[in-house]
Amino acid sequence: MTTIPDATFDPSTLQRLPQLSTGHLAPGAPTDRSLRSPLTPPPTPIISDNSGTPQDKLTVSARQLQNHVLQPEFLAEYVLGDELGSGGFGFVVSATRKSDNREVAVKFIFRDKVPVHGWANDPQLGVIPMEIHVLRKVQHANIIAFLNAYQDSKFFYLVMELHGTPWSASNPLLSKNNNNNNNNNNPTNISMIEAMANATLSQQRLAGASSTVSSVSSASYKTTSSSSSLTSLSHSGSESELYVEPPKPSLLVRRTSCDLFECIEHHSKFSESQARMIFKQIVECVEYLNSCGICHRDIKDENIVIDNDFKVKLIDFGSAVIIPRPQGKLFDRFYGTINYASPEILKGEKYRAESAEVWSLGILLYTILYGEVPFNDPVQAISGPYISPRVRSSSECLHLLNWMLAKSPERRATIEDVVSHPWLTGISMSGSA
Known part of the structure; x- marks a missing residue:
């Protein structure tokens, strides 16, 4: 979920750029991922229920929520579970919806850390984070589905929605017959969720109190489908509102990641046909966003969750932007991750988000195919060839890869070119390389 802060890029800092590329913001995790050394979430902390628990033993979500009174209508509907991830602008926690026992993901976004470019003026909801605005607008099989939103x-x-298989070698969900995509049909998962819910509920108490927290009306925010037709963003502060104590930090432990980075680490490498199946979904998703005038701007393996059947979904739209049509827009600030930044961005030039996105997709394809990043440093990304793959690929595959990683944005493939490329469509190129 990591993004580089909203700041003008300075080419003079190229020597130290590899150290700026961060992955999971796990405590103590290394920051340089250019060599693809495995990064896994920290081990589950051992936390006692005593009030004297050291703060450094708690996850980010536990530290933030242990003394925070959660939005009442959210608590009436959901029970918090494990931490799924954390970053500079917030953290993500699993939760169980009480009405149907469905497990979901809840991203807590710090109001005071949303950057200037991260806000959107929604015609129905007013000023809200761009990520919420975008996810409400889009609906695609390979984009994580919006379910609801609240605020305090x-x-x-x-x-x-919560999607993906936790990629751990010891995880029983890696069994092909025990797909994590069907949590509600899995007795083991249901037992785990129920135990979690019961443990949390046993620690909650209802008490009449005056609510001093801004809230979202459940009547106006209730949804019946992932497309979610919201009509208003209202605030309530009734004297009669009830509040519930947040769950104790011992429940908010870190869960193994479900993202594509961890999946690649687990498999070491994919066959070309597997890589094609995964990449085709991502490309079709990006093309759909492009047709909506939306650019994600932080395409990378950590922002893609994947399940045991290799079905992927794009997440983390915190850096997304709506591109004005038909004139487009040139950007002079960088949003994203250095290892996926295009040459024009690294050189400090003005750039178009659409062509920079295709470069990021090229980096992603190389990573899926070969299990490592194609460039050792930004200087090589600007002017050098990518690292020669140790695995042979078809001529069609290499043609697409080279086209997407063209140094000049004018010579680079467009997203339409990528979607219709023979490597993805199965049409022979007869001699292209």
């Missing part, structure tokens, strides 16, 4: 004085709560 400290956070926006973005409730989304």
Whole structure:
């Protein structure tokens, strides 16, 4: 979920750029991922229920929520579970929806950390984070689905579907017959969720109190489908509202990641046909966003969750932007991750988000195919060839890869070129390389 802060890029800092590329913001995790050394979430902390628990033993979500009174209507509907991830602008926690026992993901976005470019003026909801605005607008099989949203004085709560297999060698969900995509049909998962819910509920108490927290009306925010037709963003502060104590930090432990980075680490490498299946979904998703005038601007393996059947979904739209049509827009600030930044961005030039996105897709394809990044440093990305793959690929595959990683944006493939490329469509190129 990491993005580089909103700041003008200075080419003079190229020597130290590899150290700026961060992955999971796990405590103590290394920051240089250019060599693809495995990064896994920290081990589950051992936390006692005593009030004297050291703060450094708690996850980010536990530290933030242990003394925070959550939005009442959210608590009436959901029970918090594990931490799924954290970053500079917020953190993500699993939750169980009480009405149907469905497990979801909840992103807590710090109100005071949303950057200037990260806000959107929604015609129905007013000024809200761009991520919520975009996810409400889009609906695609390979984009994580918006379910609901709330707010209080400290956070926006973005409730989304939970997708993906936790990629750990010891995880029983890696069994092909035990697909994590069907949590509600899995007795083991249901037992785990129920135990979590019961443990949390046993620690909650209802008490009449005056609510001092801004809230979102459940009547106006209730949804019946992932497309979610919201009509208004209202605030309530009734004297009769009830509040519930947040769950104790011992429940908010870190869960193994479900993202494509961890999946690649687990598999070491994919066959070309597997890589094609994964990449085709991502490309079709990006093309759909492009047709909506939306650019994600932080395409990378960590922002793609994947399940045991290799079905992927794009997440983390915190850096997304709506491109004005038909004139387009040139950008002079960088949003994203250095290892995926295009040459024009690295040189400090003005750039078009659409062509920079195709470069990021090229980096992603190389990573999926070969299990490592194609460039050792930004200087090589600007002027050098990518690292020669140790695995042979078809001529069609290499043609697409080279086209997407063209140094000049004018010579680079467009997203339409990528979607219709023979490597993805199965049409022979007869001699192209």
